[in-house]
Amino acid sequence: MINPAQQATLALLSCETLETLGQAFCECIQQWAPEAYLLNGVIPVSGQELTCYINGRDSAALKLRFDDFSHPFSQVMRTGKASIWSTLNYGVRIEHQAFRQLVQSMGKECGLFVQPLFDAEQHLYGLFAIFDSTAMLNALQQTEHPFIYLLQVYQAQIKHLKKEADMMAKNHVRNRDNDVLALSRNDATAVLPRVLVGNSSYICQLRKKIQVAITHDIPVAIEGESGSGKSEIAQLIHTYSQTPGSLVTVDCNSLDLQQQGGHLFGHTNVAESALMQANKGTLLLENIDKLASCWYGKLQHALDCGEIMPCQNLEQGSSRFRLLVTSCQPLSTIASSIPTFLPVYQRINHYPLKLQPLRYWREDLVVLSQHLLRKLCLQHQKPSFVISDELQLQLHSYHFPGNVSELKRLLELLLLESSRAGNSEGHVENNAALMELLALNFSIGSVTEPDYTQSGSLKEVVSVFEKAVINHRLLRQCFNKERVAMSLAISRRSLDMKCKKLGLAR
Template identity: 30%
Template sequence: MSEDRCALVVDDERDIRELLVLTLTRMGLRVETAATLGMAKSQLANAKFDFCLTDMRLPDGSGLELLSHIADKYPEMPVAMLTAFGNVEAAVEALKLGAFDFVAKPVDLKVLRNLVQHALDLRTERKLAPKAPEPEKRMHGDSPAMAQLRQTIGKVARSQAPVYILGESGAGKELAARSIHDHSPRADGPFVPVNCGAIPPELMESEFFGHKKGSFTGAHADKQGLFQAANGGSLFLDEVAELPLSMQVKLLRAIQEKSVRPVGGQAEEGVDIRLISATHKDLSALVDEGKFRHDLYYRINVIELRVPPLRERVEDIGTLTTMILAKLSERHQMPNTKISNEALDALHAYPFPGNVRELENILERAMTLSDGQAIYPEDLNLPKVAPPAVSVPTETAAPDSPQERAFDAPIAPQSVGTPTGALPEALEQLEKQAIESALLENRYNKTKTAAQLGITFRALRYKLKKLGLD
């Protein structure tokens, strides 16, 4: 590490300061120290620092005051907090105010060195051209909602704080998570996405934390868990609301201790990850119902990021349509397909309960069914009435447009569609509509769809084939 980098250590305990100075000096840093808030402000005014490590409690103030001072006067400087062991609330408050990360006392020197290295990497990357694509290369759209989202992603990426992404199915939560990772100091590390709803409960501990050979029947070799696979990078837990309560306890401990114990293992293994989680459900409501642990909720929801549904950014549909058609033409090695103005108007009028993912599916189907090199309204085959989307908590405001008001209104019984023909055909139509709606709501996860419909997985497979939905 370059000798011209300097760190400021702020702590009123002499032994702690000496330990931190020794550790950081061995990393090649010049280190200055301060025992009080006033001394720290004076040091900052008289010298240039690349990193600050401060205790939460100081004789003449708090580390949070120093954090706010640095954020105001020296916004490019990463700040990490020293907190008392188990004081999660103080650590979370520091992260919300802009701290880069925190270290619990007694200090784990390996964790500290990793933290400092990430902080200095962040400082360097802010000065250099970004290696990853800009957020707009992933998060497409020119609407105010998307501009705000990209701006927030840019800020969130600079921190180490856990991020909680909420948004409807198909809105782009994983794209947002990847953008955060790509613009963080961890961009060179792994990005490990996992759908929590797709892992059987009995295998969750092994999947998350790994296992040792012989720890259970079928464990023929050591296996690395998702936490270990994401070491040095970001772990994205999609549909985190699907975690059973027993697993939530173990996840909370792994996050707080920054270490995991493989199934059948005797010792814990340190892990250095940034946690990003997401769900389409109202997690706060699940906390109130006792279905999600409140302590885990507050630990993962340090920074909240909402991905807007497509119906809230209708002006992006044209841009997205052009981009998706170009991608599909390249994938299928077909001439570029255009879309007629009438078809585009039809897309603008449709509420898209499945969001961008549904738009992609509609366009791919239309592209396949169209006769020429242009898509017309009849090629889109849009549903007469969209299935209801899962609600996501938003700012309390009245719907702005008639389209939004219509979408938010309760669906009348006849809106499902009136079956026609003889009774067997009518029942088949209703069955097909129910299965299609459940598939869409569960993101085409057949196991969850079967459970929701109250039938076996094998029965669902049979019905999908019978109804031409396979």
């Protein structure tokens, strides 16, 4: 005879969507804790807040921002570790008004257990919370209690269903993308005007050069400022060049010296190397100007002979691949200043593509903006809208140091702000909030140099400058604290504490 724990496990394994999984899990828990108050917290696509559902149902009980530290869930979201509070009623400081009202509405003394939930890539998906008496929470935490096993099944199912949902979402976006809809893989002539939009002489000439790169199996070096679209151009070349293998990407800027060698050539097992994985395909080396000079010889040998020598030279492998590289620095300058790079430069620079900054082809700015907006509306499933003449003038007056990537980020922010403001007409010309947002972004310049003559202690002066630097990075990265922390080479927790100390919490 099947016991309740086995029935609960079968119920979870039979769920086909994340929504029904959350509801089924809550129903299973209620058979052991009938008076418990259960919350399922889910992080939406925007990733800016945590939406909590009562007992896994459709009604949202709470919406909690990631940068809000006034509620107990913030500790779990920051640390990624389960936490338990024996009581929320005596001496526990809850500054979040909605969270405090939720606890008070339960009408009884209760504790709290919170379990973070992760997807298959170990990204935070959400959390599960139980509000109940201390005795019940302690009973559920006993190793022999079925709750512990069922929680593991629930987490495994989340990873499985989230992975399937992500794959379906990607396929849905891909099918709806007008850039590739009903276009054959080798019809690059028809694809390029739809993907690389614009009528300027620069864009027209760039499309012709990309067409040449697609039709000839030669190494291509793509140079340009950060955000100019180097990686996108490389992916476009691979996609329509009829290469049978896959595209393997290695970003030299994100790896240290040993990691570069391990990723490219393999530490001991050559089969794990990126060069071997790119066999019969394409290897994209992003930011090759950041590749350590000690790996030039191995890369040159692989390009000449197709032989891959792992870092410890235990065994060799062979691979034939097409090489695409990107660089923010002129490769010719690097070759002239670093003699050991010259042989590599001669092998990768068969067909150079130099991308101009966006400020040099402003005549295509409106067309490009509308193109990006259409894609963003499809991606976020938002109604389309057009940019007003006034906003177009502001766009033309901005120098875009982040190039196309910054334009896309700004347009995405405009789209999300427009939706949040309840703009149902699909236009933004009369939206004062968006105008203020644009003015804020356009006012972001370099960090203001501190006044070294001002009075105060060294700690106070440094604190003022530190606040200016962090505020500048937050604005540049659209308050994406993960990117800001990475750019400052500090942990996310340290950044959160500094923001709170300096009064920069959004």
